[in-house]
Amino acid sequence: MGAGLSGLVAARSLATHDHHEVIVFDKGRSVGGRLATRRIGAATFDHGAQFFTVRGDALAAQVAIWRAAGVVDVWCDGFDQRSDGHPRYVAPRGMSSIAKDVAAGLDVRCGHLVFGVRRGPGGAGWEVVIDDGSVHPADAVVVTCPLPQTFSLLFEAGVELPVELFRDDYDRTIGLLAVLDRPGAVPDPGGVQADRLAGSPWSFIGDNHAKGVSDVPAITFHASPDWSESHWDHDADEVQSMLLEAARPWLGQAEVVESQVKRWRFATPRSPWPDPCWIDATGTLVLAGDAFRGPKIEGAFDSGLAAAQALT
Numbered sequence: 001m002g003a004g005l006s007g008l009v010a011a012r013s014l015a016t017h018d019h020h021e022v023i024v025f026d027k028g029r030s031v032g033g034r035l036a037t038r039r040i041g042a043a044t045f046d047h048g049a050q051f052f053t054v055r056g057d058a059l060a061a062q063v064a065i066w067r068a069a070g071v072v073d074v075w076c077d078g079f080d081q082r083s084d085g086h087p088r089y090v091a092p093r094g095m096s097s098i099a100k101d102v103a104a105g106l107d108v109r110c111g112h113l114v115f116g117v118r119r120g121p122g123g124a125g126w127e128v129v130i131d132d133g134s135v136h137p138a139d140a141v142v143v144t145c146p147l148p149q150t151f152s153l154l155f156e157a158g159v160e161l162p163v164e165l166f167r168d169d170y171d172r173t174i175g176l177l178a179v180l181d182r183p184g185a186v187p188d189p190g191g192v193q194a195d196r197l198a199g200s201p202w203s204f205i206g207d208n209h210a211k212g213v214s215d216v217p218a219i220t221f222h223a224s225p226d227w228s229e230s231h232w233d234h235d236a237d238e239v240q241s242m243l244l245e246a247a248r249p250w251l252g253q254a255e256v257v258e259s260q261v262k263r264w265r266f267a268t269p270r271s272p273w274p275d276p277c278w279i280d281a282t283g284t285l286v287l288a289g290d291a292f293r294g295p296k297i298e299g300a301f302d303s304g305l306a307a308a309q310a311l312t
């Protein structure tokens with residue numbers, strides 16, 4: 001359950017290598033979760049993950065395939081004119097296109113909010129209950145929602161979860177998406193990281209035009225976890241005005257022609273679980289996602305693979 005990267009990678013691995021019949025449910029309108037791309041007029045924004053790096057062999061092998069297919073490309077190997085030798089990868093058609101690539105050919109049902117997971121009749125297998133009232137029997141279930149959502153889904157499942165899993169909280173992110181009338185003043189290669197943003201609300205600024213994602217000037221501004229938390233309940237218009245003001249130094253001569261604010265309540269897990277996934281005593285319920293491997297695309301990817309391996 002969950003058509004973010006971890007759920008899709010688990011589903012693809014189970015369907016392709018192990019020939020299981022797999023259904024992926026997601027409450028969202030399309031696949032990707034925090035691999036999210038949004039259009040405003042002619043502008044295109046990555047408004048969740050901005051880029052990714054690769055450390056392990058599993059994602060490196062997949063990236064070679066994605067590069068050959070034109071799904072991902074190298075953006076740069078560092079910001080602020082400092083190369084650290086690690087390529088930053090982006091998706092020229094937007095980060096959600098990575099999820100779409102993994103989802104191709106799978107039975108993915110978006111717009112399906114899962115209400116709960118419970119044991120099947122007589123305690124055999126599982127039942128997945130959807131908000132339209134339908135109940136789907138399953139031999140095994142992989143749950144990849146952010147953990148607080150996972151706990152409420154498993155309320156009726158009678159599963160004993162490690163108490164430490166409950167303690168993990170998530171940082172929040174408030175983002176500003178700004179369409180400009182001309183290129184802004186974000187320096188090459190079009191990204192600014194937290195170390196250059198001290199004293200401002202921002203933790204990352206990404207120029208979607210410079211990344212090759214947007215045809216027209218379009219900048220994603222992400223506020224830091226502290227700023228996002230302290231302004232979470234503020235009036236929406238007030239937050240937008242504050243963020244537009246804070247964006248000014250990065251606009252140069254450009255004017256903002258349109259803007260939107262985007263909030264991520266469960267942006268990044270604070271203390272990722274050390275194992276790549278969690279498996280219940282029956283070996284048929286697996287919790288996975290970036291809360292298990294680290295709050296990054298590679299963490300979600302590795303956790304999804306580990307979930308599939310746990311079921312084979």
Ligand SMILES: Cc1cc2nc3c(=O)[nH]c(=O)nc-3n(C[C@H](O)[C@H](O)[C@H](O)COP(=O)(O)OP(=O)(O)OC[C@H]3O[C@@H](n4cnc5c(N)ncnc54)[C@H](O)[C@@H]3O)c2cc1C
Pocket residue numbers: 001002003004005006007025026027028031032033034035047048049050051052053112113114115144145146149153173175222264266267268288289290291294295296297298299300
């Ligand atoms: C603002 C932001 C910036 C980031 N920047 C970067 C970056 O630059 N580089 C990087 O590597 N990583 C970045 N990340 C982290 C990265 O996006 C995540 O680690 C990764 O995408 C998580 O994937 P996932 O599959 O674990 O979870 P998700 O993508 O959150 O997928 C979970 C899915 O479960 C679905 N779901 C939840 N509840 C239900 C329910 N009840 N029923 C049905 N479906 C449900 C959701 O709709 C969602 O699609 C960023 C994240 C955010 C929010």
